[in-house]
Amino acid sequence: MNTARRGRIVIVRFVVCLAAASFGMAASATVVGDLKTGSAGTMILTLGSISFGSDPSSAPPGPPWNAEVANGTALTFTGGPLAITEGISVFGPLTFGTTPLPVNTYLQFAAHPNLVYSLTAFGPGSPNTNCATAATVGASCSIFAGSPFLLTKSADGTAITFTVFGKASDTGVAGLALGSNYEGAFVGPVANQSPVQIQLFFCPSGTCMAADFSSGKSLTSSQAADFVASGPTDTPTGTPTSTPTDTPTVTPTETPTTTPTVTPTNTRVPQGGACTDTAQCVTGLRCVNGVCVAVNAPTPPVSRLGLLIGLGALITIAAASLRRFAGRAD
Numbered sequence: 001m002n003t004a005r006r007g008r009i010v011i012v013r014f015v016v017c018l019a020a021a022s023f024g025m026a027a028s029a030t031v032v033g034d035l036k037t038g039s040a041g042t043m044i045l046t047l048g049s050i051s052f053g054s055d056p057s058s059a060p061p062g063p064p065w066n067a068e069v070a071n072g073t074a075l076t077f078t079g080g081p082l083a084i085t086e087g088i089s090v091f092g093p094l095t096f097g098t099t100p101l102p103v104n105t106y107l108q109f110a111a112h113p114n115l116v117y118s119l120t121a122f123g124p125g126s127p128n129t130n131c132a133t134a135a136t137v138g139a140s141c142s143i144f145a146g147s148p149f150l151l152t153k154s155a156d157g158t159a160i161t162f163t164v165f166g167k168a169s170d171t172g173v174a175g176l177a178l179g180s181n182y183e184g185a186f187v188g189p190v191a192n193q194s195p196v197q198i199q200l201f202f203c204p205s206g207t208c209m210a211a212d213f214s215s216g217k218s219l220t221s222s223q224a225a226d227f228v229a230s231g232p233t234d235t236p237t238g239t240p241t242s243t244p245t246d247t248p249t250v251t252p253t254e255t256p257t258t259t260p261t262v263t264p265t266n267t268r269v270p271q272g273g274a275c276t277d278t279a280q281c282v283t284g285l286r287c288v289n290g291v292c293v294a295v296n297a298p299t300p301p302v303s304r305l306g307l308l309i310g311l312g313a314l315i316t317i318a319a320a321s322l323r324r325f326a327g328r329a330d
Contacts, residue, residue, distance in 0.1 A: 031077040031115070031168035031180040032231040036224070037088055038070040043188045043223035044093075045149065047202055047213050050162055050186075051093035052223070058087035058110070065110055066090050070224065077170040079112055086111050091119065096148065104173045106166060107227075117227065118166040118176050123148030131196040138270035143199045144208040151195035152272035152293070158195050159272055159291040160221065162186045168229045184227030187288045190219070226288045 040057035043050065054062035065087030073082055087110035091103050107117035125142030128134070131151060134141040140152045150161040163185045169175035190198065198219065203212045268282040269275050269292045278285075281292035 030231060031075065031170050031182075031229045033075040033229060034073060035075045035082075035184075035227040035229070036070040036072045037067045037227075038224045039067045039222070041066050041223075042220045043186060045160065045188070045219045045221075046217065047143065047147070047208060048097070049093045049095045052090045053220075055087065057085065059083070059085045060087055060110060062087060062089075064089045066092070067223075067225070069109075075229070077112075077115055077168075079114055079170060082109065082112065082115075094119075094122075102166065102176075104176060106164070112170075114172050115168075115170050116173055116176070117168045117182060118173075118179075119164055120167065121165040123163060125150045131194075131199040134195040138272040139195075140271065141195050141199070143202055151198055152291070153195055154189065154272050154291055155274050157189060157191040157193050158198055159293065160188045160190060160198075160219075161293050162188075164227075168227075180229040180231050182227050182229035184225055185286075185288060185293055186223050186225040187291055187293055188221035188223045189291065190221050224288060226286060 039052070039055040041053040041055040041062065043052055052066040054064075055066050055068055056062065058065040058068035067088040067090050069082045069084055069086045069088065071084060073084070075082055089105075089108045089110075091106045093099075094103070101120055103119040105116055106119035109115045125147045126140045127145075128141045129143070129145050131141040131143070133139065134151065134153050137153050137155055140150055142149060142151065148162060150163070152159045152161065163183070165181075165183050167176045167179040168182045169179035193201075200206065201219065202208065202215075202217055269280045269285075270282055271285055271292055273281075273292050274290055275281055275287040275292050276290065278287040281287055285292040
């Protein structure tokens with residue numbers, strides 16, 4: 001085999017392998033959109049852990065299913081869509097500082113075994129540990145420094161938020177490395193209890209001591225969650241992207257001082273406030289389980305267009321190399 005022919009074979013093989021790898025990367029992150037969950041079960045919190053009780057209303061009922069797909073889900077993936085009330089298994093108990101991360105099977109689905117969400121990080125809570133200051137709607141605190149639970153004063157009590165991050169794959173655990181990024185949050189409403197009352201329930205002195213962590217105290221609430229996954233070129237569907245179209249109007253009053261009065265319109269609901277739709281919340285917040293909470297969209301990975309442009313450039317270089325080899329052969 002002459003040198004020119006060997007060169008052509010090497011270049012063609014290189015381009016074919018690169019193309020396969022590039023398209024594989026672009027196609028692997030196909031889980032995109034908004035997964036909303038609920039449960040007829042419970043969320044159980046301690047100072048150092050979170051777990052979930054079985055969901056008797058999921059399809060099939062738990063255990064092991066302790067959550068279910070809820071209305072409003074708009075998730076696209078290979079093998080989808082999900083059915084409302086489809087059972088979801090949420091990993092637990094998750095013990096902070098003890099359970100190793102990542103948890104590759106954080107979310108698993110009863111009828112879609114290839115769809116899996118991992119857990120790579122969680123929290124943080126609030127830097128404010130003086131929960132007595134979280135006395136107005138929307139004000140937040142955490143029970144102790146470093147706690148991943150965010151306690152936000154709501155109109156009728158407290159909303160406890162647990163934020164999670166990770167990867168989503170529709171090809172099983174093996175596809176997580178190249179899977180979509182997601183960010184989500186569990187929210188548990190606690191009626192008729194303020195953040196400081198919850199803090200004092202766990203830590204009666206107001207400062208959490210070693211004995212408080214080993215006391216075995218737990219708090220149980222209902223729960224709902226929202227997980228937003230982004231693919232290579234997609235913005236998460238659950239991320240509020242609209243901005244208010246109503247502009248405050250300035251109406252001058254006919255008084256000797258001619259002082260203008262500003263009439264604001266379209267007031268958005270702050271964090272911890274009651275809501276029925278994300279559009280009612282302040283930009284950057286999401287309506288989860290009737291409460292406006294902060295859930296930011298993950299940064300999308302490299303786009304499919306960028307991969308294709310790079311691939312085109314490599315093919316052009318390969319073609320030029322083939323012409324040089326052909327010229328040498330002649």
